[in-house]
Amino acid sequence: MIKEEFDLTIHGHNFRACYVRHNKPVPAHYPTLVFMHDSLGCIELWRDFPEKLALATGLNAFIYDRQGYGKSDPFSEPRTLDYLQKEADVLARMLEQVEIDSAIIFGHSDGGSIGLIAAAEYPEKVACVISEAAHVFVDRLTIQGILNTKAVYQNTNLRERIARYHGNKAEAVFFAWTETWLAEWYQGWSIEKFLARIQCPVLAIQGELDEFGTQSQLYSIVRHVGGIAQPCLLPGVGHTPHKDMPEPVIEVTAQFISDTVPLKG
Numbered sequence: 398m399i400k401e402e403f404d405l406t407i408h409g410h411n412f413r414a415c416y417v418r419h420n421k422p423v424p425a426h427y428p429t430l431v432f433m434h435d436s437l438g439c440i441e442l443w444r445d446f447p448e449k450l451a452l453a454t455g456l457n458a459f460i461y462d463r464q465g466y467g468k469s470d471p472f473s474e475p476r477t478l479d480y481l482q483k484e485a486d487v488l489a490r491m492l493e494q495v496e497i498d499s500a501i502i503f504g505h506s507d508g509g510s511i512g513l514i515a516a517a518e519y520p521e522k523v524a525c526v527i528s529e530a531a532h533v534f535v536d537r538l539t540i541q542g543i544l545n546t547k548a549v550y551q552n553t554n555l556r557e558r559i560a561r562y563h564g565n566k567a568e569a570v571f572f573a574w575t576e577t578w579l580a581e582w583y584q585g586w587s588i589e590k591f592l593a594r595i596q597c598p599v600l601a602i603q604g605e606l607d608e609f610g611t612q613s614q615l616y617s618i619v620r621h622v623g624g625i626a627q628p629c630l631l632p633g634v635g636h637t638p639h640k641d642m643p644e645p646v647i648e649v650t651a652q653f654i655s656d657t658v659p660l661k662g
Contacts, residue, residue, distance in 0.1 A: 398448050402440075407490050413468035414461035414495070415440050417447050423457050427660055428499035428524045430458040433488070433508030435530075435637075436574035439467030439562050446639050446647075450503065453651040455660075459497060463487070465573060471566050476577045478586055481507065485514040492522050501654060503527040505639065506609070507574075510588060513618070516599070517591035525658050526595070527650050529602040530636050532610055533617050534587040535578065542609035542636075543575050550575075592621035598657035599626045602646060604634035625657055 399418045404411055432447050434440075439462045447458040463484060465472040477483075488511060492500055500523050504512035509531025516523040532539060549555050550571060560567035577583055599622045603615040612630065619626040629649050634642045 398451065400448075405491075405494055407487060407494065410464050410470040410473065412461050412464065412470070412491070413440065414459065414491075416495075417451050417458040417460070419451065419455070419457060423455065424660075426499075427456055428501045428658060429497045430454065430456050431488075431492070431497065431500040431502045432458060432460040433502060433504035433511050434460075434463065434466065435506035435508055437559060437570060438505065438508070441467065441562055444640070446643055449643065450647055450650060453647050454654055456501070456654075459495060459500075461491060465566060465570060467562060472569055472573060476573060478583065480577070481510050481588065482514055482518075484511045485518055488515050489519045489522060492519075498522070499524045501525040501527070501658065503529070503650070504531065505529045506531065506636065513595065513599070514588055514591050516597050517594040520594075520596060523597055525597050525654060526599045527602065527653070528599060528618060529638060529646070530604065530607055530610060530614075531601070531618065532614055533589050533592065533621075534614070535584055536611050536613060538607075538611045539578060539609050543578050545608070547575055589617060589621055592618060593623045595622045596624040598624060598653070600629060600650060600653040601626060602629045602631065602638060602649070604636060604638050604641070605630055605632045606635045609636045627653060 401416045403414055405414055440460050447460055451458045462469040464470055502512035509528035512526045513528055516526045563570045601615050601618040615628055619628045631638050639646045
């Protein structure tokens with residue numbers, strides 16, 4: 398695999414991005430795997446998962462640090478109730494700029510929610526969504542999990558660990574996540590209204606022991622999506638199945654793509 402990092406500009410902000418390509422050319426009409434990270438994530442924190450999924454599917458991959466994260470520019474404005482919709486808009490612009498006409502989005506947590514919104518808002522760009530531990534509304538376990546993580550942040554070296562990937566943006570990254578989701582004005586947030594508009598195939602993955610969301614998140618996605626929607630509940634794993642149990646995630650994802658996304662023609 399060939400890995401190429403580069404910078405690009407959208408709405409006046411600099412983003413760090415990365416292509417993962419096969420050594421041999423992939424047919425131009427094939428979709429591209431697009432990885433969307435979670436609320437504390439970045440390119441580096443995906444580790445070698447994009448390469449492994451690219452190898453398993455025969456597809457190229459594209460990854461980027463969302464604004465505020467990793468090596469992209471810092472946040473430039475406070476978050477609002479629709480901040481994930483704004484991220485989906487940036488994703489659509491990103492796909493245009495790097496000339497990806499057809500995306501298979503693998504999104505983790507916030508990234509999964511962004512992928513679902515993008516599939517509803519930009520159906521011509523999204524061939525399939527793999528949502529892993531995505532949220533479609535705020536539930537009690539989300540709140541408790543964030544409160545627990547705030548306690549860890551205050552009493553351990555978590556800030557230093559986050560700073561390894563986000564540098565001097567570490568505190569902004571952490572509190573953009575926690576203070577948004579804990580805010581009273583955010584408790585009514587939901588993207589369930591978008592789901593019925595999704596016509597592309599959706600694989601909804603969640604760990605049985607997810608500490609940031611109940612299984613009602615998973616089944617809400619499957620119940621409301623307008624097109625094909627398949628649940629995958631993985632036993633014995635928490636909020637990050639692609640890190641804790643990568644092989645089953647790769648296997649079920651590659652099979653779902655093979656079964657639902659036409660690659661020939």
